Amino acid sequence: MHQVGSPDRRPVSTTSAAYQRCIAPGCGATYDIAQIKVACDQCGGLLDVAYDWDRLAPPTALQELEQAWQFRRDPVCFSGVWRFHQLLPFAPRERLVTVGEGQTILQRADRLATLVGVKPGNLFLQYEGLNPSGSFKDNGMAAAFTHAALVGASSAACASTGNTSASLAMYAAVTQIMKAIIFVGSGKIAYGKLSQALEYGALTMQINGDFDDAMARVREVCEQMGIYLVNSVNPFRLEGQKTIMYRVLEWLNWQVPDWIVVPGGNLGNSSAFGKAFSELHALGLVDRIPRLAVINAAGANTLYELYERRGLRWNGGNVDQSIVRRYYEELDARSRKASTIASAIEIIRPVNLTKCLRALEVCQGVVREVTDQDILDAKARVGTSGIGCEPASAASVAGLHLLRRENVIGADDRVVCILTGHQLKDPTATVAYHTTDQDLFNRVLRNQGVMRASHANRAVSVANDRDEIIRAIRLYVHMNKH
Numbered sequence: 001m002h003q004v005g006s007p008d009r010r011p012v013s014t015t016s017a018a019y020q021r022c023i024a025p026g027c028g029a030t031y032d033i034a035q036i037k038v039a040c041d042q043c044g045g046l047l048d049v050a051y052d053w054d055r056l057a058p059p060t061a062l063q064e065l066e067q068a069w070q071f072r073r074d075p076v077c078f079s080g081v082w083r084f085h086q087l088l089p090f091a092p093r094e095r096l097v098t099v100g101e102g103q104t105i106l107q108r109a110d111r112l113a114t115l116v117g118v119k120p121g122n123l124f125l126q127y128e129g130l131n132p133s134g135s136f137k138d139n140g141m142a143a144a145f146t147h148a149a150l151v152g153a154s155s156a157a158c159a160s161t162g163n164t165s166a167s168l169a170m171y172a173a174v175t176q177i178m179k180a181i182i183f184v185g186s187g188k189i190a191y192g193k194l195s196q197a198l199e200y201g202a203l204t205m206q207i208n209g210d211f212d213d214a215m216a217r218v219r220e221v222c223e224q225m226g227i228y229l230v231n232s233v234n235p236f237r238l239e240g241q242k243t244i245m246y247r248v249l250e251w252l253n254w255q256v257p258d259w260i261v262v263p264g265g266n267l268g269n270s271s272a273f274g275k276a277f278s279e280l281h282a283l284g285l286v287d288r289i290p291r292l293a294v295i296n297a298a299g300a301n302t303l304y305e306l307y308e309r310r311g312l313r314w315n316g317g318n319v320d321q322s323i324v325r326r327y328y329e330e331l332d333a334r335s336r337k338a339s340t341i342a343s344a345i346e347i348i349r350p351v352n353l354t355k356c357l358r359a360l361e362v363c364q365g366v367v368r369e370v371t372d373q374d375i376l377d378a379k380a381r382v383g384t385s386g387i388g389c390e391p392a393s394a395a396s397v398a399g400l401h402l403l404r405r406e407n408v409i410g411a412d413d414r415v416v417c418i419l420t421g422h423q424l425k426d427p428t429a430t431v432a433y434h435t436t437d438q439d440l441f442n443r444v445l446r447n448q449g450v451m452r453a454s455h456a457n458r459a460v461s462v463a464n465d466r467d468e469i470i471r472a473i474r475l476y477v478h479m480n481k482h
C-alpha cells in the first residue's frame, strides 16, 4: 500500500535482488540498497541501481504493464511511476511512496509539427507539467522518497533551480516522511517555483551564488549532517524518471519512436532515459532503441561543448576526465557562470555528465545548443499549440527545429519532445515576451540577449467603451481568418 500518512520505517531486507553499482566498468563496486550513497567509495564515480533480473519477475511483454489500469483505485496502480514497478523493483510493493505522480499525456502536435518541419502525425509532446508539483521531478521524487523511507531518513535536501525544490517540498508536506531543506541560488529561481517551496513549508535557503554553487554546498552539508540528498545524483531518483519513457511507449502503443528530444541541465533525464532503454533492450522488451537528442541552452552548454566540440565520449566507461577537468579550469579562469533565460537548465557543471555520455552512446545521441531567442520563440509556438511549457522545456522543441534544419532528424521521423515543466512555472518570462511594456522586455529578456518577440501575442488596450470593444474584436476576427 502506498505510504501517505503512515510511513513504514522498518529496515529494509538486505537480501534484495536490487543493489547499487558504480557505473565505471573498471570499478563496478557494489553497495547494498539500504546504504545512502551518491558516489562510489572506491573511485568517486556515479552509482546505478542495478537488478538481478533472473531473481525478479520483469514483464515478458510490455503490454502486460497495461493491466495495472484495471486496478487504478489502488494508489500504486494509479501512479504513473509505480504501475511500472516491475521495471524498477528496488522496494517491496507495500513500501512504495506515491502522491499520484505521472498522470501525463502524450500530445500529438500536428500544427507545431508543420511549423518545425516534421510530418503532421509524427510529432508528440510528452507533457510532464501535469505532475502534482508541475514538473517531471515528481517521477524521481516518488522513487527517492520510497528509498529514503526504506533507509529511515528524517530530512532531505536539494540544490535546485526550482522544480526539484518544489517537488521535494510537496512530497515532504504530503507524506510527512521527511523535512525538506532547499538550497537555491539567490535570484535564480522563477517565482512559480519559489512560491511552491515557500507555501509547502520547506526550509528555503537562498545561497549567494548560482545552482552550481548551491549544488556543491548541498553535497558537503548533506554529507556532514547525514541529510538525504534528493538531487539527480541520487540513483533512485533516476529510477523514477525512467518511467517517463515507459509512458511515452505506452501512448505510442509500445512502438519505439525514432527520436526522443530532451532539454539538458543536470542531465538526469537523459541519463535515466538511456538506462530505461538499455534495460528494456536487454530484457528483450523492445527490439530497437530510439535516438536521443539532448538540448543545452547556449549559455549553459557544457555537454554540447564537451560532446560535440571536444569529442568527449563514454568510450566503454573510459571517459577521458582530463578533457572535463581542462574545460572546467577554463571556465574558472574566465569566471564564466551559466546564464540563460531558461533558469531551470542554468547549470554548467552537470552532475550526471558521465551517465549522460553512456546514454548518448546507447542511443546514438546528438547534443545541440540553442539560444535564448530560439527557446522563447519555440515556447510561444508550443503555447499556441495548446498546453504550453516553461522556457527550459521549450529548448527541446527549439532543438528539434534546429536538427530538422540540419536534416539530422528527418521529416518522416517520429519524434517525441519532452516538455519538462508546467507553463505557469515562470510567468515572468512569458509575460515579458508577450508584453507591450518595453521596460519589462528589456529588463527580463533583452538583458539576456533576446532581441525580438516574433511570435508575441500582445494584449490590446481598448477604451472602456462598447463600440470600441466590438471594433477591436471585429478587427481581430478579420485578421485571423484562415
Ligand code: F0G
Pocket: 135, 137, 159, 160, 161, 162, 163, 164, 165, 232, 263, 264, 265, 266, 267, 268, 269, 270, 344, 345, 390, 392, 393, 420, 421
Ligand atoms: N527542464 C526543467 C523544467 C527542469 O526543471 C530541469 C532541471 C531540466 C529541464 C533539466 O533536467 O537536470 O534532468 O537535465 N531542473 C533541476 C531543478 C536542476 O533543480 O529543478 P536534467
